[in-house]
Amino acid sequence: MSEQEVEGRGEGAKLHKLAVKKKYDEFEVAWTKAVEKNSVEPDGLLAVLEKAARGADPEFTDSLLWFLLSERAQQKGAADALAVAKAAVPLFPESKTLRQEIAALYAAAHASVAGIDALVQITVLSDTPLPEATARIEKFFALTPGTYVLDPATSQPGRVAGFNAETAALEISFEDRARAYGAGEVDSLERLDADDFRALFVFDPEKLRTLADDQPDELVTRMLRAFGPRMTFKALRSRIAGVVPPESWAKWWAAAKPKLQRAEWVGMSGKSQPEFVLRTQAIPYDAQLKAQFNGAADVPAKLAVVAGCLRETGGQDAGLLEFFGRELLRLFDTLREKEPAFALGALAVAAKIRRDAPDAVTAQETAAAELLETADLGTLMQPVQNDDLARLILEFVRETAPDRWPETYAALMPACPQAGCDAIAAALCEQGRGDCLRSAVGEVLARPEQHVPALCWLWKAVSEGKCAGELGDAEVSGLAVHLFSVAHVLGRASSRAKGESDYLLGQVRSAVSAKDFAYLQGALEKAGAGRAQRIRTFVERHIGLSDSACSRVHELLRRTHPDLFLETIEPWEEDVVYTTEAGLRKRKAELEKLVTGRMADAARAVGEAAAEGDLSENFGWSAALAERDRLAGTATRMQEEIAKARTITPELAQGDTVTVGSAVDVKDPASGRTSTMTFLGPWDADHDKGIHSYQAKLGLAFMGKAKGDQVKADLDGQEHVWEIMAVRPSDRVGT
Numbered sequence: 001m002s003e004q005e006v007e008g009r010g011e012g013a014k015l016h017k018l019a020v021k022k023k024y025d026e027f028e029v030a031w032t033k034a035v036e037k038n039s040v041e042p043d044g045l046l047a048v049l050e051k052a053a054r055g056a057d058p059e060f061t062d063s064l065l066w067f068l069l070s071e072r073a074q075q076k077g078a079a080d081a082l083a084v085a086k087a088a089v090p091l092f093p094e095s096k097t098l099r100q101e102i103a104a105l106y107a108a109a110h111a112s113v114a115g116i117d118a119l120v121q122i123t124v125l126s127d128t129p130l131p132e133a134t135a136r137i138e139k140f141f142a143l144t145p146g147t148y149v150l151d152p153a154t155s156q157p158g159r160v161a162g163f164n165a166e167t168a169a170l171e172i173s174f175e176d177r178a179r180a181y182g183a184g185e186v187d188s189l190e191r192l193d194a195d196d197f198r199a200l201f202v203f204d205p206e207k208l209r210t211l212a213d214d215q216p217d218e219l220v221t222r223m224l225r226a227f228g229p230r231m232t233f234k235a236l237r238s239r240i241a242g243v244v245p246p247e248s249w250a251k252w253w254a255a256a257k258p259k260l261q262r263a264e265w266v267g268m269s270g271k272s273q274p275e276f277v278l279r280t281q282a283i284p285y286d287a288q289l290k291a292q293f294n295g296a297a298d299v300p301a302k303l304a305v306v307a308g309c310l311r312e313t314g315g316q317d318a319g320l321l322e323f324f325g326r327e328l329l330r331l332f333d334t335l336r337e338k339e340p341a342f343a344l345g346a347l348a349v350a351a352k353i354r355r356d357a358p359d360a361v362t363a364q365e366t367a368a369a370e371l372l373e374t375a376d377l378g379t380l381m382q383p384v385q386n387d388d389l390a391r392l393i394l395e396f397v398r399e400t401a402p403d404r405w406p407e408t409y410a411a412l413m414p415a416c417p418q419a420g421c422d423a424i425a426a427a428l429c430e431q432g433r434g435d436c437l438r439s440a441v442g443e444v445l446a447r448p449e450q451h452v453p454a455l456c457w458l459w460k461a462v463s464e465g466k467c468a469g470e471l472g473d474a475e476v477s478g479l480a481v482h483l484f485s486v487a488h489v490l491g492r493a494s495s496r497a498k499g500e501s502d503y504l505l506g507q508v509r510s511a512v513s514a515k516d517f518a519y520l521q522g523a524l525e526k527a528g529a530g531r532a533q534r535i536r537t538f539v540e541r542h543i544g545l546s547d548s549a550c551s552r553v554h555e556l557l558r559r560t561h562p563d564l565f566l567e568t569i570e571p572w573e574e575d576v577v578y579t580t581e582a583g584l585r586k587r588k589a590e591l592e593k594l595v596t597g598r599m600a601d602a603a604r605a606v607g608e609a610a611a612e613g614d615l616s617e618n619f620g621w622s623a624a625l626a627e628r629d630r631l632a633g634t635a636t637r638m639q640e641e642i643a644k645a646r647t648i649t650p651e652l653a654q655g656d657t658v659t660v661g662s663a664v665d666v667k668d669p670a671s672g673r674t675s676t677m678t679f680l681g682p683w684d685a686d687h688d689k690g691i692h693s694y695q696a697k698l699g700l701a702f703m704g705k706a707k708g709d710q711v712k713a714d715l716d717g718q719e720h721v722w723e724i725m726a727v728r729p730s731d732r733v734g735t
Contacts, residue, residue, distance in 0.1 A: 012044045019052035024060060027052055031064055035071050042072070042084045050091045062097035069101045078108035086134060093130050102130075106137060113141070115165025122168045122183040139186055143170060148192035148199035157192060157199040175202045197222040201242060208243045216256035217263035219243070224266065224278035233273035261285075286320045293324070299331060299342045300386065306349045307388035310356070318357060325353050325361030332367070340375040341383045341393075344368065348396035349389070368400045377411035378443075385503065387419035394423050410436035414443045414451040418507070421457035425467050434470030441474055448482040449489055452504040456511040459483055463519035477527035480520060483512055484538040485656070491544025492708050505544060512545065517552055524560040530654075532561040537657060541706070571652060571660045572694050572703045576644045578652070578660045579681030580732055584645050587683040591638045599635060602628035648680065653729035658702045660694045663730040666722040669710070677702070677722075678730045691732075 011034050018027040031049070034040045045068060053061040065088060073081035082105040085098065092098050103124040110116050123137035124130075140163060143149060147160045149172060158172040158179075169180035172189075181189065192199050197219075200208050211219040223239055224231060231239075237249065244252045260268050264282040269275045283291075289309050296302040306324050328350040335343035347368050350361045384390050397412070398405045409424045416424065428437045444454045459479045462471060487508045493501040512520060524532060539545070539553045558565055571578060579587070605624035653661030663678045675690060679702060682693040692699050701713040702724075711722045 010039070012040045012048065015040070015045075015048040016051065019048050022052075022055050024052065024056050028060075028064065032067065035068050038075060042068070043087060046084075046088055046091055053092070058095075061092070062095055065092065065095065066097050066101060069098075069105070073105065073108075078105050081105050082109045089131055089134055095130075099124060099130050099133075102134065110141070113163075115163050118165040118168050119163060126183065128183075136183060136187060139189075140170065142191055143186070143189070148194065148196055148203070150190040150192055150198065152188060152190060157196070157202050159199070159203050195222060197226040205243065212240070212243050212252065212256075215259075216252070217259045217266060220256075220260060220276060221263065221265045221278065224276060228276075229278035231276045233271075233275065236276060262288075286317050289320060290323060293327065299335065299339065299346075300383070300389075302327075302331070303342060303345045303349055303389050304386040306353075307386060307392055310349070310352050310392075311388050318360065321353050321357045321360040325350055328353075329361065329364070332364070336367070336371060339383070340371055341380050344371055344375070344380070344396070345384065345389050345393055347371070348392040351396050351399065352392050368396065372397065372401060372408065377408060379415050381412050381417070381420060382415040384420070385417055387417060390417045390420035391423055394420055394427075398427070406431060406433040406436045410440040413437075413440035414447075414454050417453045418457040418460075421454050422461075425457075425461065425470075429467050429470055434467075437467065437470045441471055445474065445482070449486050452486055452490070453507055455479070455482060455486065456507045459511050460514060460519065463514075463522060475526075476519075476523040477531050480523040480527065481531050481534050483508055484535050484544075487512070487544030488538050488541065488706075489544075489708065494544075509545060509549065512553070513549060517556060520553065521556050521560070524556050527560075529561060529563065532557060533564055534656060536561075536564055537655075537706075570704065572700065576646045577641050577681060577683075578646050578648050578694065579683050581647055581734070582732075583681045583683035584642070584647065587638065587642060587645070591635060591642065594631065594635050594638065599628070599631045602631050645681075648733050650729055650733050653733045656727060657704050657706045658724070658727055659704070661730055661733040662702075663728050664702060664724055665726040666711075667725055669721055669723055674725065678732065679703075680730065680732060684732070 011030065015027065015030055015034065018024075018030060031045070034045065049061060049064055049068075052064075069081050069085055069088075072084050082102070085102040085105055088095075088098055089102070103120050106120050106124060107116055113119070119137060119140055123140065124133045126133060128136065143160045145160055145162045149158050149160060150156070151158060151172075151174075154174075156174050158174045161171040161173050161178070163170050164180065167180055169182050170186055171178060171180050197208070200222075208219065211222075219240075220236065223236065227235075227239060260266055260276075262285040264284055265279050267277040267279055289305065292305045293302055296305055306328065309324075328346045332343050332346040332350075335346060347364050350364065354361045381390065381393070384393065394409070394412075394416075397408055401408050406428055409428060413421055413424045424440070425437055428434065440454075441458060444451045444458055448455045458471070458474055459476075459482075461467060462474050462476050462479060487505065490501045490505040490508060494505055514520075524535070527535070535553070536557050539550050539557070542550055545553070602624065605627070609624045648661040650661075653659060658664055658679065660679060660681075663676055665674065665676050667674045677698075678689075678691045679694045679699045680691055682695050685691055685693045685696070694700070694703060698713050698715060701711050705711055705724055707724050707727055709724050711724065713720050
């Protein structure tokens, strides 16, 4: 009761006035009557006594306080009087009388406690200030036998054995020892709840194992309370190792994950290795889902929330399903024109809700049929990245178009995510529609860079021997080349701008390294030298794959194709002269003309000059002789070059990189102009026709480059830059 409340109430008001006026004799008489009659609440009495004590002698205050506590003990008992005494401690912390009275009351109220006299002696009757002393004895009372505690100095949980009156210490058992805590040391101990994870881990692990099996969400909640409020997936697995053995972890996690997703106290991120957080208040799962849906950043995320909910938990509260159904149909109305994939996704998820709860949402078969009629099926599924959503869309398509779903599936498959491709392939194989599956696979192989998820699915399916009779011409080593080519393209795109290419590149990397590269090893064992060399070329460019992945692929290539790593010389580095057959004929004709024409004329000139007489001063003879020797040297060099000549074959010009015999489509980045350069032998060069010698400065700048590379060359004192758009064998090769 506050001082203001005392002022306005009967005898309490009278006491307050007497205390203010310092009429202590009258105050004592009124106080005694009030205490005996119990006409004023104890807190009111203490309030006016504290007011009187500001001007009265301390002995006067102590005597009135003693009378209050004695009378209270007689009227109400020791426990009640002790409560009044503890309330008086903050008001009269220096009162020796109060200390003696409160010690006696503790002993009387807790007479059944073993060693109570010793406990009172080391706490209330010690030299410790009275407020701290009463807090300390209360701490002892709270730490009853069996109570769990934590010693902050060691971070170890312990269990109270009891108070030892002889040693005046609290005895506590730890995992590896027992220890006695004196009065001053008890203050530092932290009392733990009976369900504290740390304590149960040491003293009752079986209880935790039962929780792990029956209530994994409660187990994780206790862990977060003990070690949280945040915890990583790795930390959780480490902490729980003594409860869930490592060999049982995968099975336990598969069962625990859906329960944790519905936990009221535990928040869990959506990563493959999620993070966990202890909420400040419990949130029912239905409320969590509504919040996730409303807070989702975009439409795909909203659809993923509902699809994941339906997959993980099955039936939900009718109100939640009605909420989702209503929101999905609203989304459909806003999406049908601009985002047909997600419009169809909204209808598909709504249809799933309707199967579980028919009254939650109305059917939309007509709208779905119209959407499938007008949409471009070949690209419809491209924006869909969520596996749950893809499966629901495919189920819905099959329901909506029961007569033509195989053909629709075949049209949708190239743009589907991997889970969608898997579902389509299984359905088509089950119905004996291998023709539709082969059609879809043909489209994927024709444009693999446009259908990356489907290519990754096809790679895994062929590697695992799925649908072996229906996958047409898909061959594992050829698919491996496609994968590395796509990784190269995506890697270059990702380095220029982050976005969609990162998501697709992640899928390719995962496909390459699947089963610890076992699929790739199988493909390389079946690959010919040409395909293996192409893969090696991609890997050595280190574009699209991590350094560790490139090293692993190199290791597999060395194991399966050791001949590739014998020292080789590129064609343009060989001590030969590559040329077309036409170029060789041209060069031989030039040599013939030189020998039979200019060299013959030079020989005649030498003879005619010699006929003129004295050779020592015959400058005409010296000049004719020098010209003859020069032409002879030229002829010798031409003969040596012709002897080194090799014809450029179509096989030499094959490959994805520029080499001797390549035709290269290039673009000038500055002007945007495109042109074609052909690189043949030095005797084939014709700059007006875009034919260049591979031995020239320009040709050497292009050798070994690939599509997407930029080439720089310093010509005539100016730097020129080209971007390679395509590389192919020249149609002049072999002629």
